Amino acid sequence: MSRLELDPTGERFGGLPIWGWKTAPDGLATRDQLRREGLRPACGQQVVGQIRWRSSKARHDGGIREAYLYRKAEAVPIGELTEARARGLEAAMRRRRTCRTCRTERPYYISTRLGECTTCADGLADAA
Ligand SMILES: [Zn+2]
Known part of the structure; x- marks a missing residue:
């Protein structure tokens, strides 16, 4: 199993902070978390970070899964008309x-x- 590399300050991996599961700051959410609240990232919305966590479902990726994080305040309701x-x-x-x-x-x-x-x-x- 590879090491779970985290980087909350974003210094090591090109400026994109990487948090562990449930340690990301409030106000950030993954695409899945947004969807559960009826939201989705807005068109062109910036990824502001990443979370990484260990998961047995990700055995082929060294047991580590990751997901991008978006600012919830910038997300838009699913189905909203452009x-x-x-x-x-x-x-x-x-x-x-x-x-x-x-x-x-x-x-x-x-x-x-x-x-x-x-x-x-x-x-x-x-x-x-
Ligand atoms: Zn008429």
Whole structure:
């Protein structure tokens, strides 16, 4: 079994601190720990450290497992829409609310069966 090398100050391994199991500072969490709280690292979020611990599941890695740590305060809720995606959805909903005939955006979705707003549809119904 190899030595469990820890480096809480980050001096020896290129600046990334390495803590033992449950010795990492408060406010840091692994990806798994974030997920249990419904969070995930934000897009491009920096890894701020690592934890290492002995595990019988990691026999091929010398009995040592490691995981990256993220600042919990910077993590985002899982499933939160990115801004670009939210804008895209908004545009799609606007299109669905806009009548092809009178070009008016309605507070409701235009019926795909009618293909136009109820005002236009009623107008056609009146004319018939
Ligand atoms: Zn219309």
